[in-house]
Amino acid sequence: MFDEILNKNYFQLFGLEQNFVIDIEQLQNKMRELQNIYHPDNFANDQEYLNKALMISSHINHAYKSLQDSQLRATYLLELNGVEVDLVYDTKFSSEFLMAQIEIRERIEEAKDDEDIDELENLETELKKEKQKLERDITDLFVNEEFQAIIELIKQLAFYNKLLIVVDDSISSL
């Protein structure tokens, strides 16, 4: 029963179709259902299964996180299609994209210096919109199985996720 869980891919594990667009609610419900069975707290008095449960429960949490986040989900889906994404060493970007990134960074710095929370919140909204647009584009590209193009968009998505964290920290620090 335990090994079966580890052998399933994450989509199968949560009873989802292997697709970039997923039903987040079903993902959550299934995660809770699985944790209700396998969480180590269910084996608090059962040394024999405790370690196994710890492993399975950790696996479920990781699988959940990997599908819940759009960047990780796209990366995992590419992996299932035999395409590797290397965010660390693949750092080629169009100069247009890089210029846009630098501009956003400068706006964040400026707003931070001016303690302009409204501007930071505007930036956050804009970034979220850009992110949603990227997610829509990724959805379309998966339909056409244009994997190389998806890699480029995942790299961009990673930029926006990072910027969203920077904006978030900036707002929190004011």
Place this chain on the structure above:
Amino acid sequence: MALLQIAEPDMAGNPHQRNIAIGIDLGTTNSLVATVKSGEASVLVDHDGRKLIPSIVHYGTDETIVGNQAISFRVEDPANTIVSVKRFMGRSFSDLDSNITYPYKFIASGDSIQINTRNGAKNPVQISADLLKYLREIAVEAMGEEPTGVVITVPAYFDDAQRHATKQAGELAGLNVLRLLNEPTAAAIAYGLDSKNEGTFLVYDLGGGTFDVSILRLTKGVFEVLSVSGDTHLGGDDFDHRLFCHILEKCALSQLNDSDSTLLLMKAKSIKEQLTLSDRASFNVVLSCKKIVNFSITRHEFEEIMLKLVQKTLLPVKKALRDAKLDKDEINEIVMVGGSTRMLLVRQVIREFFNKEPLTSINPDEVVAIGASIQADVLVGNKKDDDWLLLDVTPLSLGVETMGGLVEKIIPRNSTLPIARAQDFTTYKDGQTAMTIHVLQGERELVKDCRSLAKFTLRGIPPMVAGQARIRITYQIDADGLLSVSAKEMVTGVSSSIEVKPSFGLNDGDIGKMLQESITNAGIDIEARLYQEAIVDANAILDSVEKALFADSDLLEELELSKINNSCLKLKIAIAKPVDNYRSSSESLKHLVEELNHVSSDFANIRMDRAINKAFSGKKVSDLE
């Protein structure tokens, strides 16, 4: 102690017997023990009928005295009467705040703290165990038998070392510790199960010295912690101190001696407490210099003075909301925990912020112990049909040291537990056979700014070219938040693992400071990180150029050789130079690396030719295909 023997093993065979589960709130100032009887959770009382058990352990000539009976020994025999031992849990000698004078005789023994008492040296785990033994006795007397299992609560921000120390203390006291539970989570359980509501809870836990916020969601029998946040330097003591300063100003007092200061601070605390019931409070005291102090204040005036401090608590609240990706109107219930939430102003500020009445029906001092007892009841298997599951998160990020004194984060904070993550690392020198794994906890980018949890060495890596070995490091954090780390060389299967049981840890203040610094220093961190990376790059190119010179310097003209040597020297000097400004140092390093690259590029080409000639010599073209 004789009562302990009531629970004979043969009594356990009774089929109607329920497993006895207790929850313990092991507090800094007071501890409580609670249990669930016929479906109702209640706090148990000591001999004198008191629920709050002072966390005081007195080592007497004949016996160890704990709790209310030990209070008087604080004055009579302070050196043998340990108060608030929780502050020392999982901490090293060097962590002790040098600004605080303790009445104890500390013994420096390696990293761990030991206190010399008349019954010998005691470490914080042993002292906590004595406290826990007493709480166990209270439970045994009340229930008539030994508890089957125990849940002990810890602050959400307790790090790995502090959690380990707490669990060890439980085991040392002869308790079967089923789970460590975060205090705010326990409070949410107490209310969540009480109101039978599904929804999102925010726990606002304002104690004497610290402030914790947790956001949890209860859905379909699963309690999920979404985020934790806090300020470890904010609590009731700050309110007392603020009022104390106001009194000094109003009554034109200055340069008080210690006993007068203590007296006025106690008066300030008492005024604060009185104002939760009445609209005005006052006191008259005579100071040691015979000066008479008359002070009177209305609730309205008091609240004006305190407003800024109370509003400060909204910052961690907003941070927790952001981390959980929630708006404040998505919070269904606000749970108030900790004595300081009795202040009417605190409740008012929260009510206005959320536009909702906070939950206060369970005594804020007892709510944590009650939640712990309910969770213990589930874990021993008493609650079959009405079961629920708890998914907690890790409050601090975990990482490992990489080249250049940087921290590679492996498990980010607020990750759901249990969790295991693996990451591959490689050797950076030819023939490297050992690798030290340095485990760290914290949010900052540099090793020196994070808390070191453990260091261990993986030996027996087969000698390979730099970068060829593949070392997989796996971090496992269990449901209690306890960490174990293992490392394995994937090519040969050499492995090494430890359960991280450090003898020291972070104190609450450290954690708060680290979290705050990680936000304010984010900019400096990035520059520092870039600088460290530039250093790594510079060392790498120096290493390869020097190796090449050693092997093939005969290929170079004297002028070229001196150019390269000169460039190497400049780079070495730049690496060794102390840093004033990370950004300009990184830039000059980069510049010198480029220069070295430039002057050595011809050399690299000539070497390449020599290597190719060597490979081809004595071989026919057909051999090469």
